[in-house]
Amino acid sequence: MKNNIALIVGRFQPFHKGHLFLIKKALEKADKIIIGIGSANILDANNPIDYETRRKVIRSVFYKEGIGNKLIKIVPLADYFDDKKWLANLRKQVGKFDLALGNNNWTNNILKKAGFKVLEVDYYKRPLYEGWRIRKLIQEGKKWQDRVPKYLIKSISNFIPQMAGSNFQHVVLGGTFDHFHKGHEALLTKAFEIGKKITIGIATEEIYKDKFLLESIEPFEIRKKSVEKFIKKYLTHGRGIDIIPFSEFTGGADKQQDIDAIVVSKETFPNALKINELREKNKLKLLMIVIIEDILAEDGKLISSERIRTGEIDREGKKFEIRNSKLENKEIIMPESIRPILQRPLGKVYKTTKQLLQAFKLSNHPLLIAVGDIIVDSLLKEKIDPDIKIIDFRSRREPINLKSKIQMTNQIQNQNKPGTINLKTSQIIQKKIKMAIYKKEKSWLVVEGEEDLLTLPAILFAPLNSLVLYGHWQYGIIAVEVDEKIKNEVRKIIERFE
Structure with missing residues (x-):
């Protein structure tokens, strides 16, 4: 016994012989057909043909096949990425039907759960008749014409130029x-x-x-x-x-x-x-x-x-990272040729912590990083606790007793030899920066060796508008307001390391 009305849902991008097979299969099971055109509200790489063009093509198929009297209507089915909304819209657009035919698991499952009768139909020669395969052939200028009904070749050829976009x-x-x-x-x-x-x-x-x-x-x-x-x-x-x-x-x-x-x-x-x-x-x-x-x-x-903004990438999509050309290397070494560059301040110079605090409202910055024992200790005495504190218990290579040294005795010592940037330690800095901006966790990084050059990865990985403070034996306190310019400058400096 035949059903009265069958529903076929598809995207028809473009209409091909697999779709025609499905229509003929539907007419074996039902007297009339309703076509629902999916993704009717979308134009993108997977849906390059607009709804109105697809509707006209499908109407012409029913006419050319001599079954125009079997088509009740063609309706647009918008994408919602919400099963309930999609089903509600289908009910509204389609109206009454007795049977749904299709080979799309997502569509079939939604309709089954809603209590509709569904006939699952296997794909017809799927390696040949799939929309994405035909679109790919068209884009590559290869033969596609044998995959669609002959009477559609001319009309599809006419709208190929529009497949990249409509006006x-x-x-x-x-x-x-x-x-x-x-x-x-x-x-x-x-x-x-x-x-x-x-x-x-x-x-x-x-x-x-x-x-x-x-x-x-x-x-x-x-x-x-x-x-x-x-x-x-x-x-x-x-x-x-x-x-x-x-x-x-x-x-x-x-x-x-x-x-x-x-x-x-x-x-x-x-x-x-x-x-x-x-x-x-x-x-x-x-x-x-x-x-x-x-x-x-x-x-x-x-x-x-x-x-x-978080400092991960630049506007071109290039990552801020320390690239290691030799995987066996544990560190990169500063060449003597760039020592003069690093002897110059990377930011504004302040002689004392008091001058620094008068110039900056530290709360305006998403992250405060302090590199060096003296600057860390000075800030702590002013009851300012940097988000990340990088120290080595030395100042100008002489041992120093920090006010906080007792509470730091259980901290893990992170390696960083003088004149180098240890790759593992730089990764730890990057991780601590992420923990600070996403989880508001303050932390210490205690270095065994020398912390001076770790200012560079601190700037490289810091979010925009952060403030990185470090000590300079000749000038005093250097305050680096992190912006795109300084991050790119630091990246170029690090790229010269060996």
Whole structure:
């Protein structure tokens, strides 16, 4: 006995012979078909063909196959990354059906749990007929035509140029754009690839007040100038570009009628879904959500403003690290050629602790690192406890009795020979910095040898806006306010070590 209505859910990116097999299989089990086009609200590398194009292609298939009277309707099924919301939307869009056919485990499981009758159909010649394989062949300029119905070859050929992106009248995007980096470039580039008019929202403090290392986020005007500098090349005659501040996550996109698409990263995709939910409540058309590919740092992790603020990477995604060309080495050695460079202060000079404290409000810095017995002891006497204290119980190579020496007797001694940076000890400094910024744990690092050169990894690994203090036998106290410039300078110095 046949069912009345069968449902087929797929992305059809693009439509191929495997989809046609599924439709014919459905007509063996049911009189009529409803097609649900998945990821209808998404444009990205895996979903390069928009919903409307896919809908037209599927209609033409039913017409060419002589089964146009079997198709009840084609409906858009948006992605939610929430099973309950996805199912609720499917019920709303599809309406009544008796049987679902498909080969996608995720879809089948959701429908089964909801009590629907599901017929699981094996993939038809899967090594040949999968959307990603066909897209790959198209991108590589190889033969793909035999994998789709012959009557679709011309229409698919026509929209191949548009597979990288569509054109929209009005595209919006938003972000904090702090410490402008490659990820921001990708976001803006995509918007200008697909949009005629572009609105760029830059977050105000109301949006980012809960972000990590808030105090290191650049002022609005600096962030705005970074965006303006990058988009100069897109400022062509007749192209509309607006840069606006926004203080709520929607940026007004939930109420503005003339917007067509929003460009987001995978990380901010949930915000786009929320905006579309609000637009639906406001009886506005849903936005096409265009998702850019992740932009990764050299360590394979996402480039982000937070990682830049924490001092892990620079804006290009290059890690701040001590590279060891010879794995057997336990330390890197300072060449004599850079001794004059290191004899010069790396920061501002203060003769006394009192002068230092008058110049700095230490609480304004996310991290305070002190290197050297004298400076550590001086700060402790002023009831200032640095987050990380690096000492070796010596001053100018003479033994010194710190006020705190008794409580330090159980501390592990970390090796660092004079004129070197011990690689293991530098890793411990990096770990202590992470513990300080993420868990607010204060710590000591007691060195067996000499701690002087450990100022360099302390600066290299420190978050932006940190304060690193070290003693200089000739000048006094050197205060290094950690910014991108000094981190890059220190990286270059360390790269000259042998």
